[in-house]
Amino acid sequence: MKKKATEYFKHVGYYIIASAIVWGAVIVGCSLKLKGTPYYEEISPILFGGVIVHLILIWTPLGVMLRKLKDE
Numbered sequence: 114m115k116k117k118a119t120e121y122f123k124h125v126g127y128y129i130i131a132s133a134i135v136w137g138a139v140i141v142g143c144s145l146k147l148k149g150t151p152y153y154e155e156i157s158p159i160l161f162g163g164v165i166v167h168l169i170l171i172w173t174p175l176g177v178m179l180r181k182l183k184d185e
Contacts, residue, residue, distance in 0.1 A: 124178060132171045139163030 142159045146152075
């Protein structure tokens, strides 16, 4: 069980790093769009896209891994 938990936490670290990269890209994209303009309509699709990518690519596999670890 200890080896499985260690492998799990190693994978969680990768997901956290990937999450930081996704949100870093979202913040950079927002800052480029905001350059001199305070328009929310231009920013909301970028933020919405970041949230969707984050939920699908980061937290869905993490939830699956948690469920597998719990079942074992």
